[in-house]
Amino acid sequence: MDVLTKEQRHKAMSHIRSKDTSIEVKLRKALWHKGYRYRKNYKDLPGSPDIVLTKQKIVIFCDSEFFHGKDWYTILRPRIRRGSNAEFWEKKILRNMERDDEINKTLTFMGWTVIRFWGCDIKKDVEECIAVIEECIFDLMIGSGDNIASPYDETERT
Numbered sequence: 001m002d003v004l005t006k007e008q009r010h011k012a013m014s015h016i017r018s019k020d021t022s023i024e025v026k027l028r029k030a031l032w033h034k035g036y037r038y039r040k041n042y043k044d045l046p047g048s049p050d051i052v053l054t055k056q057k058i059v060i061f062c063d064s065e066f067f068h069g070k071d072w073y074t075i076l077r078p079r080i081r082r083g084s085n086a087e088f089w090e091k092k093i094l095r096n097m098e099r100d101d102e103i104n105k106t107l108t109f110m111g112w113t114v115i116r117f118w119g120c121d122i123k124k125d126v127e128e129c130i131a132v133i134e135e136c137i138f139d140l141m142i143g144s145g146d147n148i149a150s151p152y153d154e155t156e157r158t
Contacts, residue, residue, distance in 0.1 A: 023119040024050050024062045030126045031133070045112070047103035056137050059107055061100075061116045069097045070118055113140065 019041050028051060031038060042052040042059075049059035069076060072093070080089045104114045113136055117129050 023122040046106045058113045064119045069093045
């Protein structure tokens with residue numbers, strides 16, 4: 001059961017943005033401050049990555065916990081099943097998670113390094129996120145490194 005009225009829920013949902021979210025802006029500002037230049041919401045690549053370091057061929061996605069299914073099996077899915085319109089939300093979030101995996105595979109096949117951060121990780125410690133990005137850049141510079149770098153366990157998303 002939803003604790004908000006239909007009008008309150010509509011107003012809250014209408015304020016959710018897909019671009020220039022607070023987590024994206026925070027990470028972009030930190031990158032800019034460190035001297036990294038990037039493209040934002042780059043439409044020439046699958047999934048329109050939030051941040052693209054074209055020189056290094058690195059794409060960065062800033063994923064919100066709810067819409068991208070963080071802790072899906074342990075926390076989020078049971079919570080959604082107790083709420084209203086559970087079938088819609090479960091289907092939507094599962095499709096988002098599938099799409100994330102498809103985009104990761106496509107970009108990796110194209111030779112890009114994919115980094116995904118959860119919003120809570122960016123809010124909690126943006127410097128740690130920058131360190132992950134810099135480590136990827138360093139790995140690419142020395143010619144080694146994995147093409148998918150992620151702060152969360154991939155098994156959680158299957």
